[in-house]
């Protein structure tokens with residue numbers, strides 16, 4: 408059965424890599440069932456990353472995510488969470504270059520903070536973040552069709 412994940416193209420990748428990332432997402436067989444470009448407010452970014460509130464990089468992370476537009480996407484596919492995470496590669500692009508040179512972060516990310524893309528870490532997180540960003544779209548036709 409198809410599952411959903413939330414994907415984000417972060418501000419550092421929006422200008423130069425957005426189209427290539429979108430093409431690659433579709434080329435790998437994901438359906439993009441929701442999509443919106445948005446500039447996160449500080450409050451939204453803090454809420455979105457609340458699990459990281461205690462981390463030393465939290466304020467930098469919030470700052471970065473608010474600095475320009477992000478692309479928010481709901482991706483639908485079998486094993487969507489894992490498949491999108493594999494496409495992104497490890498959080499740290501230096502590690503990504505070693506272990507998965509074809510991944511988006513290996514190719515586009517500058518450093519561990521400015522790492523170009525985000526993806527939910529579990530199905531439960533995905534549903535929570537999708538509701539937060541898009542409101543309740545649980546009747547999504549793609550999801551209920553099988």
Ligand code: CMP
Nearest residue numbers: 459464468498519520521522524525526
């Ligand atoms: P993401 O997958 O969106 O989840 C949390 C984000 O915090 C991560 O991508 C990076 O943008 C950032 N991040 C994670 N670890 C670090 C770190 N050690 N230093 C700076 N930023 C980090």
